Amino acid sequence: MKKTSPAWLFATWFGCGYSPSAPGTVGSLAAILIAWPLARVGFTNWHFLILTLVFLYPAISAASTVAMESGGKDPQVIVVDEVLGQWITLAGAARFDWITLALAFGLFRLFDIWKPFPIKRIEAIPGGAGIVLDDIGAGVYGALVLFLVGWFNR
16 A cells, blocks of 8 residues: 555545544644635635535545555545535535634534434445545535524624
8 A cells, every 4th residue: 555645645635634633633624724715815605615526526536545455444544524524514604704614613523423314324335435425414514504603693
């Protein structure tokens, strides 16, 4: 297994997945740290949705490769799924200030860990699809809550 291949670089989100503690949280934080300057230059919730969709297939492919090469069902080093799930959560944001970004981070991590229905079932899909799509599901839950918070705080 060549851990410097493009699949490994992308799946680990350029090394974030190698964090010795809480690699998923580190991947989510990396997504927020990327989102902040993008929002400052004009990215909207629609841009984060499109960005996620653009990276979805490469993420599933990279996650499949790394899972197969490492021999694990969902290796902790794969964090590209957290990045995409975090960006899906941001697609529900009405605005992009530090409070919204912090709330998006917390909501996504909550739903990613809790895995409410049907996320647990999605996680059972084999290969990279299950690895990535369960985090997309957590992101959808986070986006819905973030949208509702924004709706009621106009």
